[in-house]
Amino acid sequence: MKSGLLYDFWRAFHKNRLAALAGVILLAIFFLAIFAPVFATHNPTYIRLEQEQIKLPPTAAHFIGTDNLGRDIWSRMLFGARISLLVGFLTMIITVIIGVAYGAVSGYYGGKLDFMMMCFVDILLSLPTIFLVIILAAFFKPDFFGIAAIIGMTSWMRTARLVRGQFLSLKEEEFVMAARALGYSNCRIIFVHLLPNVRALIIINATLLIAQAVLLESALSFLGFGVQPPQFSWGSMLSSAQYIVFLKEAPWTAFFPGLAIFITVLCFNFFGEGLRDAWDPKLKNY
Amino acid sequence: MSNLLEVRDLKKYYHLGKGVGKEQANVVRAVDGINFAVKKCETLGLVGESGCGKSTAARVILRLLTATAGEILYEGQNIELLSHQQLLPYRRKMQIIFQDQAGSLNPQLTIGSALGEPLRIHRLVIGKKELKAKVEHLLELVGLCSEHMCRYPHELSGGQRQRIALARALALNPQLIVCDEPVSALDVSIQAQIINLLQDLQHKCGLTYIFIAHDLRVVNHISDRIAVMYLGKIVELAGKKALYSGAKHPYTQMLLSSIPRLAPAGQRQRTIFSGELPNPLHPPAGCHFHIRCPHAFVRCTIEEPLMQMIDSDHNVACHLLDK
């Protein structure tokens, strides 16, 4: 009887068709984004302002038409995907690193330290995230790495709470006591013994975080505070789609980037839920 | 033979914090001044029902919990006040195995890693070859084979996991092993195997045990001397024969009488005692047992009895002795 994180993962996805489908779609999106230059049909920043080029509907030459500046939307979607996903991943990494470290220390040591650390988290959680992000973004005018950092700084708190909760309960387990009886240092216990046991939870949390980050970045860019030109993401594509006076004229300029965001976030959520269902009864073991 | 471990007036109180409008914080006296000594190669049984403090006492002795007061003397040295660094050499001499074998092994580590880790951390082996050899030796000691090394805890049965926990405790060549309900969660037939294993290892490796359980039958079988605990205090401490045939404390008598016997019903007289363990937050005044005691009298409600020696190896804390 084989066992292991991956095997269980495979077994459960075998049953959960929706999550498996979501996973496949995500893989396709990554593939397209990574190989954007291969799949793009035009230069995404090439502006052609001739009347017959702008706001073209989907045709053979331009799969999804052109926007108000004559740029090929399909190619823009592919390259925009890179930024959107990149920001999503970077944010997730920053959030996970800060959140896990903070939560682990707070949960393991407990007592007064935990109390103070969680007070701080509570304070941060009471600040309106969206406004904070907007203000920081408007002030610093960051590149995509900076955006990831800003969004990350404002979303690590929930991860910290999650990890702290797990650590609080895990540290009462007898194998931790056994480790202390064997003379292991606290550092060793946290990293070698406790962290691997919250691995599954962190991974699930991470996929859901990516979804959240993509959404937040899109919102930011839509409002104009995200990535600045000439960089663009799906969110900024939505932003420029606003400027078409009659959206009825060229609805595809807004529809497809919006759809892309929607599908990506949905798939991440389904995938994350699928992971949770797959690992849930074993969350204790893995 | 001198004492390997001696515990003097050990206390562990839990302060539950003040409620709004309450004058005094609630205190749970989990361990309330216990005294005992264990000689080398001896097994001391610690028996009592839930809430009596035996598991807490075990953890305090191993410094897994901080004592509120009292002394823990290991080979004459008080280890209660030592720092983490100073305590390390003593950690190697005292080990513990738990009731929940699934919980006591890290589910992420293979058996080989779990057994090899203490050897590496304490630098008891040099090089991979020696490590592997030592791990195999440990597995052999507890009756398992080397093919278990790459398995994970959840792939093994309860009995096998308990053997691994024992092997891990033996890795550091300890002198004392505290066994906290090691067989309570196991099937009867496996229980017998583990008990025999514990006894064999005691002879082979010269181990001293503090054996904690709620089942007096098991404790009686494996121990040389037995301490009976009730609500944080030791009420009787005696050799096992003396305890079985001549228990003096009413609570010990109650325990012995409540144990179901294999002789079919009708062949013995049983007295069933009423009442249950009182709330540990509000233990009765005087002798904690007086509410359930069939022989309680006035003095029991006022004064707590002290431990008295009635024989060379028989101590009881009960006012009945003075009557």
Add this chain to the structure above:
Amino acid sequence: MLAEILLELRNLKTKFKTYDGEVKAADGIDLTVHKKEILGIVGESGCGKSATALSIMRLIPSPPGEVHADKMELNGVELQSLTEKQLSKVRGSEVSMIFQEPSSALNPAFTIGEQLIEVLILHQKLDRGAAHRQAIKALNLVQIPAATQRLADYPHQLSGGMRQRVMLAMACACMPSLLIADEPTTALDVTVQAQILELLCQLQSELNIAIMLITHDLSLVAEIAQRVAVMYAGVVVENASVRNLFAKPRHPYTQGLLASLPLLNAERERLNVIPGGVPNMLNLPKGCRFHPRCPHCRQICRQQEPPLFSQNGSEVRCWLFAREMNK
């Protein structure tokens, strides 16, 4: 002096479909419970005793479980042919069950009074006032002091022993003919265990309730039961009166179990052990299920599973008795 038969179970087979294969939790169980009798069912983990109890109560979830018996009659009524509606009338009023963990069997959101009254109203169609009085009577029956005040308590306010008594009160409130007790004292302290056992005896004698006591502790069965069935890996391996079983255990497993118990008054240096462990239910040994661990294993034991041989009210599933007993 054979009392009437209350529950007759013939060839009960309970299977569970798992991802790794089919587990036959109960594989051909024959049991009989007489009126006003205490039958002990003893076995270790995985032997199928809980599965048997849940099968009788028809509480096994239908996927992934499958229950089938040739006969499952309670008071002459075939339980397998009842609809769900008819079953819910039978459960609680003719056959009740109490479980190992009283804290999880009681609903923490309701007082015990409300839970007791609910049972009474549902099964005996009493009005609230009458049910309230009956509930107090039930609590008195299980010797809970200050019954009237206790009705307003929530489960978490009671100790483990008290909760188990409340469970018993709920189970016996409607005077069932059969009470199934699944490890009722395992989670309790030994002094409380003795009280609960005494209570079970009283319920048997005063209310004429038959009890099926499921446990892993042979000495509990010796204390209060009249008959005992020993189970191993999904089958009954020995079935006899308590007197006969403890005086002369026949099946090697029963003998091994008895020899491996630490006793208070015995002077044993080492306990006799049954080597090995219970078999993996997904991969049962061929022939007799116990043969890999049996000190008397013979050629036929490895090849064919023995049937139940019976004689004078005792039954043994072992080839050693093929000659002296009948099939």
